[in-house]
Amino acid sequence: MTFTGFDILIPVLVVFVLLFLLAGVKTVPQGYNYTVERFGRYTRTLMPGLNIIVPFIDRIGARMNMMEQVLDVPTQEIITRDNATVAVDGVAFYQVLSAPQAAYQVSGLENAILNLTMTNIRSVMGSMDLDELLSNRDVINERLLRIVDEAAANWGIKITRVEIKDINPPANLVESMARQMMAERNKRAEILEAEGRKQAQILEAEGRREAAFRDAEARERAAEAEARATQVVSEAIAQGDVQAVNYFIAQKYTEALAKIGSSANNKIVLMPFEASSLIGTLGGIGAIAREVFANGEERPAARRSPARPPLTPRDSGGAE
Known part of the structure; x- marks a missing residue:
């Protein structure tokens, strides 16, 4: 075929x-x-x-x-506003939103994003003091993200995140910062200790004032009680109740003898002549007291007891 x-x-x-x-x-x-x-x-x-x-x-x-990608930012040295040198590295996340722009608006997309991020890290962190640099990472990340994202918008790129990973000051600077931190902590401890002593002294003074106020109040109450007792005795005397007078004198006499006998400097106590008769009639004083209080409750105030002569040493059983 x-x-x-x-x-x-x-x-x-x-x-x-x-x-x-x-x-x-x-x-x-x-x-x-x-x-x-x-x-x-x-x-x-x-x-x-x-x-x-x-x-x-x-x-x-x-x-x-078109997926979100990560770009590692290498370590670079930065001089801060207060002339401290630190080594900084970071990481950047980006996503391509427009393929034509990313392909034709910039040559070497990853290299462009990397250099843009590194230069802005130097400018942002170089305008801050070292203390701000170490304590305000969130502020740094936010500023970097805003600046880099605005710059990469013409490339059809969305910078989703920029993070500072490590900030490494020199060893001597770290040592100086540690000493400064220790001095600050010691200062705070001394201030707190001084505040505690001040508060303790204030509380102690308030306690003394309260105690003095209570002591004065107690003395005032005792004085009022003594005045009341004296008033009652005076009213009894004015009414001609001789038994009340004898009871009052005997009570004061007994208190005076108790003070004399309790003295720590005296080995020998000289008793007055009337003391023997007083000691012998203590039982009679108790009976007089009971009679006085019983009469005050049972008899009306208008009735008066018959006049009775005051006790004499002879009547009390004492010798002349």
């Missing part, structure tokens, strides 16, 4: 059509965008999935990763 030229041409054409169709079919994975260039000029963007282009006329330009 002989083949003519037409018989050979048909299979060749079929193979060519198949190759043409296969060349025009492009599959884009999830998380990526492909740019399409026609004769070197950008025309459109291929989304994830199955896409058709014109073979030999259109071609794939840039394959852009």
Whole structure:
């Protein structure tokens, strides 16, 4: 069997059509965008999935990763506003939002983001003192994120986060900071101790004042009681009750003898002559007291007891 030229041409054409169709079919994975260039000029963007282009006329330009990516910022030395040198490193997170802009607006996207982040770290942290640098990381991160994101917006890039990882001052500076911190803590401890002593003295003074007030109040109450007792005795005397007078004199006499006998400096106590008669009549004094109080409760105030002469040493059983 002989083949003519037409018989050979048909299979060749079929193979060519198949190759043409296969060349025009492009599959884009999830998380990526492909740019399409026609004769070197950008025309459109291929989304994830199955896409058709014109073979030999259109071609794939840039394959852009649309997922969020992390970029490690290397360590660099920074001079702060107070002339302290520190070593700083960090990390930046970014995401491509527009594949054509990221592909055609900047050359070397990652290198551009890296240099932009490093320069802004130097400018932001260099305008702060060392103490601010060590205590305000959140402020630094927020300022860096705002500045770098604004600068990268024209590239179709969204800077999602910029974080400072480590801030390493020199060893001698760390030692000086430790001494400063210790001095500050000692100062606070001394201030607290002084405040405690002050508070204790205030409380002690208030306690003394309260005690003095209570003592004065107690003396006032005792004086009122003594005045009341004297008034009662005076009223009894005014009414002619001689037994009350004798009871009052005997009580004072007994108190005076008790004070004399309790003296620590006297070995010998000289008793007055009337003391023997007083000691012998203590039982009589108790009876007189009971009679006085009983008469005060039972008899009306208008009735008076008959006049009775005061006790004499002879009547009390004493010798002259």
